[in-house]
Amino acid sequence: MESRVEFLWQNADSVREFHTAVCLHGHTLHSEECLSFLPRYLEHIPGFSQYVGGYQKRGSLDFARAYWTPPLTPASALHLEQRQITGLGLRPMVSLTDHDSIEAPVALQLTESGEEIPVSVEWTVPYLRAILHIGIHNLPPADARRWMSTLAAYTATPNEAELPKILGELSRLPEVLIVLNHPFWLEEGVEERDRQVAVECLLRECAFCFHAFELNGTRKWEENAATIELACNYGKPVISGGDRHACEPAACLNLTNASSFAEFVAEIRAGYSRVIFMHHYREPMALRILETAWEILRPYPEYRGRERWTDRVFYRNAEGVAQSLSTVWNARVPWVIRPLTAFVQLCTMRSMRPAVRLLLSNRAELVP
Numbered sequence: 262m263e264s265r266v267e268f269l270w271q272n273a274d275s276v277r278e279f280h281t282a283v284c285l286h287g288h289t290l291h292s293e294e295c296l297s298f299l300p301r302y303l304e305h306i307p308g309f310s311q312y313v314g315g316y317q318k319r320g321s322l323d324f325a326r327a328y329w330t331p332p333l334t335p336a337s338a339l340h341l342e343q344r345q346i347t348g349l350g351l352r353p354m355v356s357l358t359d360h361d362s363i364e365a366p367v368a369l370q371l372t373e374s375g376e377e378i379p380v381s382v383e384w385t386v387p388y389l390r391a392i393l394h395i396g397i398h399n400l401p402p403a404d405a406r407r408w409m410s411t412l413a414a415y416t417a418t419p420n421e422a423e424l425p426k427i428l429g430e431l432s433r434l435p436e437v438l439i440v441l442n443h444p445f446w447l448e449e450g451v452e453e454r455d456r457q458v459a460v461e462c463l464l465r466e467c468a469f470c471f472h473a474f475e476l477n478g479t480r481k482w483e484e485n486a487a488t489i490e491l492a493c494n495y496g497k498p499v500i501s502g503g504d505r506h507a508c509e510p511a512a513c514l515n516l517t518n519a520s521s522f523a524e525f526v527a528e529i530r531a532g533y534s535r536v537i538f539m540h541h542y543r544e545p546m547a548l549r550i551l552e553t554a555w556e557i558l559r560p561y562p563e564y565r566g567r568e569r570w571t572d573r574v575f576y577r578n579a580e581g582v583a584q585s586l587s588t589v590w591n592a593r594v595p596w597v598i599r600p601l602t603a604f605v606q607l608c609t610m611r612s613m614r615p616a617v618r619l620l621l622s623n624r625a626e627l628v629p
Contacts, residue, residue, distance in 0.1 A: 263498075264492070269540055281352045281353070281525075282516055283522075284346065284514055288359055290573070291364045292330060294331070297325045297450065327574065332556065334564065335368050339369060360385060361412070363381070363400070379522045388463055390459065391451045391459035393448075397440075398440070400434075424466070432472070435527075436522075437526070440475050442504075443504070445487050472497070473497055473529050474491060478504055478511050481546060499536060506557075508556040515537075516535040
């Protein structure tokens with residue numbers, strides 16, 4: 262096994278011995294991102310916490326029913342990642358992985374002629390008392406819908422005894438890559454001890470099915486370092502995972518000389534992986550989160566029907582029918598929310614960026 266991690270700011274020439282960079286784990290408008298985490302943050306905002314709390318006490322607001330969708334279309338997400346890679350002088354390969362959906366790669370295979378578009382997904386896996394995420398890349402196109410039905414059935418009614426069978430069958434497909442995504446990330450509502458037990462049990466039962474463990478471009482280095490140690494303990498390579506949800510391109514990539522995605526998969530399955538972290542990974546995580554928040558909230562006039570953030574945030578009523586907040590609010594944003602969105606916009610203005618960076622300088626990501 263030869264698994265190496267490098268940093269572009271330490272050695273800019275490290276990309277020169279490769280012809281291709283691979284971007285893995287990026288999201289498009291086809292991902293549904295639950296908003297159940299919001300109350301934990303909103304309770305610290307004076308005024309807003311009381312406003313939201315009143316609705317929750319009356320039972321008219323349940324954040325578990327709310328979700329948002331990333332702003333970018335599949336084509337926009339693909340081109341964003343391709344531009345970063347071509348800027349390095351490398352040929353791009355991009356594997357988009359929406360939550361429990363393959364609609365983005367399936368659509369791109371029809372519209373992006375001449376491009377190699379792997380059919381990939383980030384699978385939500387309830388396991389014991391935790392929720393884990395598994396990246397499944399390069400599903401056979403002819404069988405992709407059948408596989409998605411199998412994965413969706415497990416997610417809806419999980420049966421831990423079935424998981425080794427599903428992963429085992431997938432791992433026997435030679436062109437499929439199975440990745441344990443951000444193994445130390447804690448899903449909202451899951452206790453740390455439950456996550457730890459679930460990961461340990463999953464690897465005890467299914468380690469032979471995983472081809473790599475993910476280093477995540479949106480997670481702190483302390484967490485990624487723990488993933489490197491975990492991968493070493495199980496004799497697995499680490500692999501990059503950008504985990505982009507808005508407009509910041511992947512903060513880490515894989516470098517390769519493979520001529521096709523299937524050839525790249527064969528490299529990883531053989532234990533060879535070269536991961537490189539990009540310059541923006543060193544930015545303070547709080548600043549990156551603020552900028553992502555603004556990219557989620559800002560208008561996109563080019564996306565008809567999804568221009569406003571309220572067009573991209575949804576709420577399911579008691580019957581389970583999802584409606585956009587534009588519909589729920591009759592296109593009028595409640596007054597208490599406007600200062601919050603204005604504050605995020607202010608912090609991310611280009612003229613304010615140096616001041617915010619200075620303020621957060623002591624929180625810059627610590628990397629080797």
